Amino acid sequence: MKKVIMIGPASVSKGGIATVIANFEKTFSSNKVKIHYIASWKEGNPLFKLWMFVKAIMQLCYLAITQKIDIVHIHTSQKGSLYRKMIFINIAKLFRCKVMLHMHGSRFGIFYDKQPRFLQKTIVNHLDRLDHIIVLSDAWKAYYENLCDTPVTVMENAVEVPLSNPYTNTSKTIVTFGNVSQEKGSYDLLRAIQSLGAAYKEYEFIFYGIGDIPTAEAEIKQNNLTNVTLGGWVESNQKQNILENALLHILPSYHEALPMAVLETMAHGIPNISTNVGGIPQIIENQRNGLLIEPGEVTDLKQAIADLLDNEATRQEMSGKAHQAVQAKFSIDACNRKWEELYATI
Structure with missing residues (x-):
């Protein structure tokens, strides 16, 4: 059985990434894959957010030392989220885990273009260290394939779908x-x-x-x-x-x-x-x-x-x-x- 560590915001947090993780927690079940969830961010004051981040680092290190981890699946967007996740990439690679970066940021290209040259190089170096990049659309697949050498796969977000259509056409x-x-x-x-x-x-x-x-x-x-x-x-x-x-x-x-x-x-x-x-x-x-x-x-x-x-x-x-x-x-x-x-x- 493959052991996967999934890192991202707490599933009870606000935002689309948290919703994606919540759907994983609620619905993903497999005889071939076991996922352990680590929350690296949650709403709160700066000290609480720092504690969540440090605790997530400690959890990843502990699991990597005590268990055989096959894949570290990291959710990120842009700006500070990406730079924080670089630390998790480096830790996972230190323990020789495969790393998958799940890119949710809708403004990543704008963010990247505004970074100084040395930070752009740092970002690309980290992307090249990955084993896989996950994106949400064909347009983003083309973007990352042009930016780095890591394989890129499109995996669309998913939702629970009612069996029958519950639409109310008379609503106001x-x-x-x-x-x-x-x-x-x-x-x-x-x-x-x-x-x-x-x-x-x-x-x-x-x-x-x-x-x-x-x-x-x-x-x-x-x-x-x-x-x-x-x-x-x-x-x-x-x-x-x-x-x-x-x-x-x-x-x-x-x-x-x-x-x-x-x-x-x-x-x-x-x-x-x-x-x-x-x-x-x-x-x-x-x-x-x-x-x-x-x-x-x-x-x-x-x-x-x-x-x-x-x-x-x-x-x-x-x-x-x-x-x-x-x-x-x-x-x-x-x-x-x-x-x-x-x-x-x-």
Whole structure:
């Protein structure tokens, strides 16, 4: 049996990486692979975060000394997350473990280009020491293959998919999941809602997530957007009810890998309006199971929302195709089988 150490944020933390790890903890089961989870980060004050990091290092060292570890599977994004994970790469290699780096960062290319030359070289040297790199889309596969010599495999995120489509086509609630920020297109969406005007006031738009809440609150108040609510962070026990009562999900991001929010909502048959970036076009087929626009195009975003709100039949058709698309390619069971096969090859 292959023994795998998985390192990343605690599964109860906020964010997409934590959701991916939580899905592993909840659903991955194999007679050929055993995963031990190490949490290297969790929300808290700086001293607590430092303790989580140091404790994770000690746990990795202890397990590597006392057991035969085959693979260390490390989740990371960019910036500080990557530099912290370099320490785990070096420790794992010191104990002659195979190392797999799972890249989730949607802005890695921008981050890398801004680094001084010596840090770029350090990053590439660490990437070249790896045994495998995991990415979320074909575009990122091409990027890393051009950057380093390590083998790269696309492994899409996965979600639990209801057996039957639970979509409620008569709902008046439109949701968006993710940090409230310019990068996620939050302010573009607020401007689009303002442009929709009084004709669509019966629909409530709820922004679920953390981020730049004061700026969003100020814009909502300034433009008298009475049908907009900031719903805060959603705990896992709240999400099911939200997903079963949402009419649309909107994520007009400027940068993405393969967002869990899009997969989770489509798994529940919710038509998505999103942007043609990252791995999103791998799951949303424009005009078939959702709508895609270019980032920053507020007029197009407003028109896309209006088009779906005005056409119940189109929503229903997209809903069925969205549910089917996720069930076919992004279900937990299908992806867990792919993970088992990949671990066996490393």
